[in-house]
Amino acid sequence: MNDEIVLAGRSGHQLMELSRQMGWSLNETEMKVIASHFLKLKRNPSRIELESLAQTWSEHCKHKVFTGEITLVENGKKRVIRNLFKSTIKKATLGIAKKKKFLWSVFWDNAGIIEFTKDFGVAFKVETHNHPSALDPYAGANTGVGGVVRDILGCGLGAKPIASTDVFCFADPRTDASLVPSGILHPKRVFKGVRRGVKEYGNPMGIPTVNGSIFFDERFLGNPLVFCGTVGLIPRGAEKKRPRKGDSIVVIGGRTGRDGIHGATFSSAELSEVSETSVVQIGNPIEEKKVLDVILQARDRRLFNAITDFGAGGFGSAVGEMAQGLGARVFLDRAPLKQQGLLPWEIWVSESQERMVLSVSPAHLKAFRELCAFEDVEAFELGTFTGSGKIELFYGTETVGVLDLRFLHEGLPLFCERAEWSAPVFFIPSFSQPAGLNAVLRQLLAHPNIASKESTVRQYDFEVQGGTIGKPFVGRLGDGPADAAVIKPLPDRPLAITLSNGINPWYSDLDPYWMAASVIDESIRNSLSVGGNIDHLALLDNFCWGNPTDPRKLGALVRTAQGCHDTAQAFGTPFISGKDSFYNEFRIGEKTISVPGTLLISAVSVMPDASALLSMDFKEAGNPVYLVGSTFNELGGSHYLHVLGKTGGMPPLVRFAQAKKIFESVSRLTRQNVRFAPRMVRAIHDLSEGGLAVAAAEMAFASPYGVELDLSFVPLGEKKMRADEVLFSESNSRFLIEVQAEHENAFRRLLKGVPFARVGTVTPEPFLRVRGARGELLLDSSCPVLKAAWTRTLDW
Amino acid sequence: MLQRIEVGYRHLEDDVAGQGVRASLQEDLGVRVNSVEFVDVFESEPGFSSKDLFFLAENLFSDPITQTVSIGRPLRSRFDFKIEVRFHGGVLDNVGEMAAYAVRQMIPSAPADLRIHNIRQYVLHGRLTLVQAEKICTKLLANPLIEHYTIMQRKANER
Numbered sequence: 001m002n003d004e005i006v007l008a009g010r011s012g013h014q015l016m017e018l019s020r021q022m023g024w025s026l027n028e029t030e031m032k033v034i035a036s037h038f039l040k041l042k043r044n045p046s047r048i049e050l051e052s053l054a055q056t057w058s059e060h061c062k063h064k065v066f067t068g069e070i071t072l073v074e075n076g077k078k079r080v081i082r083n084l085f086k087s088t089i090k091k092a093t094l095g096i097a098k099k100k101k102f103l104w105s106v107f108w109d110n111a112g113i114i115e116f117t118k119d120f121g122v123a124f125k126v127e128t129h130n131h132p133s134a135l136d137p138y139a140g141a142n143t144g145v146g147g148v149v150r151d152i153l154g155c156g157l158g159a160k161p162i163a164s165t166d167v168f169c170f171a172d173p174r175t176d177a178s179l180v181p182s183g184i185l186h187p188k189r190v191f192k193g194v195r196r197g198v199k200e201y202g203n204p205m206g207i208p209t210v211n212g213s214i215f216f217d218e219r220f221l222g223n224p225l226v227f228c229g230t231v232g233l234i235p236r237g238a239e240k241k242r243p244r245k246g247d248s249i250v251v252i253g254g255r256t257g258r259d260g261i262h263g264a265t266f267s268s269a270e271l272s273e274v275s276e277t278s279v280v281q282i283g284n285p286i287e288e289k290k291v292l293d294v295i296l297q298a299r300d301r302r303l304f305n306a307i308t309d310f311g312a313g314g315f316g317s318a319v320g321e322m323a324q325g326l327g328a329r330v331f332l333d334r335a336p337l338k339q340q341g342l343l344p345w346e347i348w349v350s351e352s353q354e355r356m357v358l359s360v361s362p363a364h365l366k367a368f369r370e371l372c373a374f375e376d377v378e379a380f381e382l383g384t385f386t387g388s389g390k391i392e393l394f395y396g397t398e399t400v401g402v403l404d405l406r407f408l409h410e411g412l413p414l415f416c417e418r419a420e421w422s423a424p425v426f427f428i429p430s431f432s433q434p435a436g437l438n439a440v441l442r443q444l445l446a447h448p449n450i451a452s453k454e455s456t457v458r459q460y461d462f463e464v465q466g467g468t469i470g471k472p473f474v475g476r477l478g479d480g481p482a483d484a485a486v487i488k489p490l491p492d493r494p495l496a497i498t499l500s501n502g503i504n505p506w507y508s509d510l511d512p513y514w515m516a517a518s519v520i521d522e523s524i525r526n527s528l529s530v531g532g533n534i535d536h537l538a539l540l541d542n543f544c545w546g547n548p549t550d551p552r553k554l555g556a557l558v559r560t561a562q563g564c565h566d567t568a569q570a571f572g573t574p575f576i577s578g579k580d581s582f583y584n585e586f587r588i589g590e591k592t593i594s595v596p597g598t599l600l601i602s603a604v605s606v607m608p609d610a611s612a613l614l615s616m617d618f619k620e621a622g623n624p625v626y627l628v629g630s631t632f633n634e635l636g637g638s639h640y641l642h643v644l645g646k647t648g649g650m651p652p653l654v655r656f657a658q659a660k661k662i663f664e665s666v667s668r669l670t671r672q673n674v675r676f677a678p679r680m681v682r683a684i685h686d687l688s689e690g691g692l693a694v695a696a697a698e699m700a701f702a703s704p705y706g707v708e709l710d711l712s713f714v715p716l717g718e719k720k721m722r723a724d725e726v727l728f729s730e731s732n733s734r735f736l737i738e739v740q741a742e743h744e745n746a747f748r749r750l751l752k753g754v755p756f757a758r759v760g761t762v763t764p765e766p767f768l769r770v771r772g773a774r775g776e777l778l779l780d781s782s783c784p785v786l787k788a789a790w791t792r793t794l795d796w
Numbered sequence: 797m798l799q800r801i802e803v804g805y806r807h808l809e810d811d812v813a814g815q816g817v818r819a820s821l822q823e824d825l826g827v828r829v830n831s832v833e834f835v836d837v838f839e840s841e842p843g844f845s846s847k848d849l850f851f852l853a854e855n856l857f858s859d860p861i862t863q864t865v866s867i868g869r870p871l872r873s874r875f876d877f878k879i880e881v882r883f884h885g886g887v888l889d890n891v892g893e894m895a896a897y898a899v900r901q902m903i904p905s906a907p908a909d910l911r912i913h914n915i916r917q918y919v920l921h922g923r924l925t926l927v928q929a930e931k932i933c934t935k936l937l938a939n940p941l942i943e944h945y946t947i948m949q950r951k952a953n954e955r
Contacts, residue, residue: 135941138939186824188824189824189935189936192820258886259886259887280942282890282942284890284893286894338886353888796823
């Protein structure tokens with residue numbers, strides 16, 4: 001083997017220096033383990049072997065933080081956590097799986113799969129594409145969508161993508177340009193680029209983009225977060241896969257190029273003003289559509305035994321993963337290239353887009369090749385799966401590397417870090433109730449986190465495939481913000497899928513545990529508000545964190561994972577898939593800005609009857625309006641405090657037992673609803689950012705009507721609360737519901753045992769009027785005025 | 797030989813891309829210009845016979861109802877600034893690749909090593925300084941990580 005690299009004899013410091021120079025992102029312990037492995041083999045490693053190890057052992061591929069050993073010092077007490085993922089998120093799922101039987105495939109594959117009907121499953125995966133999107137927003141988001149679509153294509157024996165979701169975190173697009181340091185793109189440019197990137201992948205592929213959310217905070221300035229999710233439909237039996245010894249390793253799709261080398265290891269590095277540029281790639285959705293057509297036909301004809309996508313780490317990661325328990329012989333010179341002159345190691349780790357790898361038995365090779373030719377997709381045989389336990393890499397007749405599979409997958413030393421956590425002390429900010437609450441409400445509605453995202457959503461095709469029955473915007477004019485999307489993918493069956501999300505990093509500044517509980521609660525609330533079913537609902541977690549070697553940040557991560565476990569367990573809503581992204585930091589000169597600890601929860605639920613679909617706009621004047629759930633003085637991390645420029649406060653907690661009861665009651669309500677004519681529940685909206693006032697305003701201005709509320713009837717969780725606290729608290733597990741007048745009694749019966757009260761009435765005049773305990777008018781705004789405030793902020 | 801085809805719109809109101817850039821200039825950068833014309837440029841290597849070239853220009857590269865084409869010379873001769881943005885070598889040029897694919901479908905005798913590059917041209921009309929034009933490039937039209945740009949300024953004595 002040529003291009004040997006001498007590790008023996010190098011000091012720890014020198015090894016680290018080498019890792020840094022080569023862009024491997026391996027730490028000193030890992031470099032030492034690799035050095036001693038090759039010392040035992042009595043030879044020097046080649047470049048390609050070290051590249052393979054670096055990519056496979058990257059945070060991106062091995063999730064070292066979540067599977068490592070964390071020594072947590074919590075309030076002065078020390079405890080060791082071995083495998084945070086297993087002891088929190090996975091533990092919750094395994095516990096729930098004993099009772100709920102809808103889980104088909106969780107955690108091991110490219111996507112999680114739950115049962116939809118007896119013969120179809122729903123696959124769901126959400127990825128992050130933060131670092132590439134920081135460098136070029138368009139290209140980063142574009143390939144982010146392409147990547148997660150391939151995850152769905154490469155899950156089981158291939159699922160058919162039926163919907164996409166996209167969630168972004170940016171800095172405020174109104175940020176003054178002079179405050180944006182050089183080397184960083186202005187947040188508005190990032191926003192526009194990301195949006196165009198999503199549009200120009202999802203739309204041409206014919207996959208509707210149906211759900212999403214955008215959260216703004218100045219700490220996302222240098223490191224925006226871009227979450228891309230895709231849902232697929234998979235026939236029963238196709239959720240399992242296994243390559244066989246003797247199968248050909250067949251690669252289909254795009255060609256291999258120099259673009260996208262070192263993406264996996266790059267994601268473990270902090271961004272700086274001089275980041276590598278070869279990691280910027282642009283996607284080709286038309287190529288991926290052709291690949292999709294091949295895969296689905298080949299799946300139905302069972303022409304292959306296993307499939308996966310090429311994500312981070314390229315051939316090296318994907319082939320290394322598939323060959324586990326087998327072995328592989330790989331001929332790198334066979335790969336068709338985009339440009340000549342690529343070195344073998346570059347071919348092996350290139351992350352060029354739109355490529356998939358399949359394990360095809362020799363008997364089907366001819367038929368598979370014919371199918372590819374028919375669909376105009378390039379296919380070639382990269383090598384074969386063997387039983388040697390080794391990956392043998394050739395270029396022509398020359399051996400360029402030999403990797404022991406066991407060392408590749410199990411040789412990685414445990415990530416060991418110290419974490420710290422001390423119970424937060426909440427202080428309640430003291431201020432008097434502002435005089436002009438109407439103006440405060442307008443400010444809240446105009447806040448970019450709450451403001452209408454219609455100008456963004458309308459750029460996406462959310463109708464293609466014809467199954468989107470619950471649209472992102474609802475109401476008589478189609479401009480009210482829906483809580484979740486509903487897809488009915490099978491024309492001949494009444495079942496539907498709800499897609500929703502929850503995200504709020506501001507709560508994690510106060511207590512990440514309650515942040516996790518709150519965003520799970522939010523994602524479930526959103527789902528139930530369109531008719532989702534709490535008994536058939538699954539969650540996906542996406543963590544975006546700063547540097548995990550900072551004990552406080554790692555402590556916050558542990559605390560978040562515990563929140564995930566406790567909440568999921570309490571609600572009986574299992575996690576089925578997830579992803580983590582670390583080192584979301586940006587350095588400018590001496591200053592490091594880290595993103596706030598951000599957890600995106602995506603919820604997927606199966607509705608047995610699509611006609612139970614609900615929307616949030618008021619339907620009929622004179623109908624009573626009910627508030628379900630208790631309101632507490634929980635202004636911590638709220639948008640109300642934010643627009644007032646205050647900090648502190650209690651973060652919203654989740655009272656697990658009561659919340660579960662509320663969710664079950666609301667779920668029952670929406671299921672029974674189809675038996676009533678006219679429907680009993682006419683409109684339902686969850687209370688989140690901006691609390692009761694914002695939810696009521698949105699329900700009103702999405703309709704031609706108005707609403708009158710009386711705060712003295714609001715069910716309170718604590719004795720003394722000021723009117724502004726009741727109006728703007730972001731307490732969890734609450735819904736505002738318009739009930740058909742003649743069905744009020746039935747409605748009350750169905751909600752027995754949970755806190756609820758009639759708080760107002762839908763009015764024929766389009767005004768939002770709220771009265772306080774003494775009958776005083778606290779809010780009196782015309783709905784068109786409120787709506788104008790809400791639509792203006794992001795109307796470009 | 798390198799051949800160049802430039803495609804633009806007959807009427808300003810059909811030029812959505814140009815209008816979008818004009819609006820972004822004003823809203824995002826605070827720069828006012830009278831108008832922006834967008835021109836799609838295709839560079840082909842090797843070139844074609846003039847018969848093939850005219851056929852392709854009419855039937856592939858342009859919509860003859862809304863667009864006009866210029867072969868071998870600039871479509872827009874009147875401008876204050878002309879900015880062209882193209883990808884660095886090695887960055888995927890979807891439009892260029894798709895154009896080459898289409899050419900091979902329409903002209904089976906097209907050379908196998910045919911390469912077509914797509915270049916975005918923005919023709920700006922308005923009072924601007926060179927410094928402003930640079931800013932327009934780096935802040936709006938091009939990302940130097942994956943693209944490079946050229947700026948052409950009208951000669952001072954022309955009007």
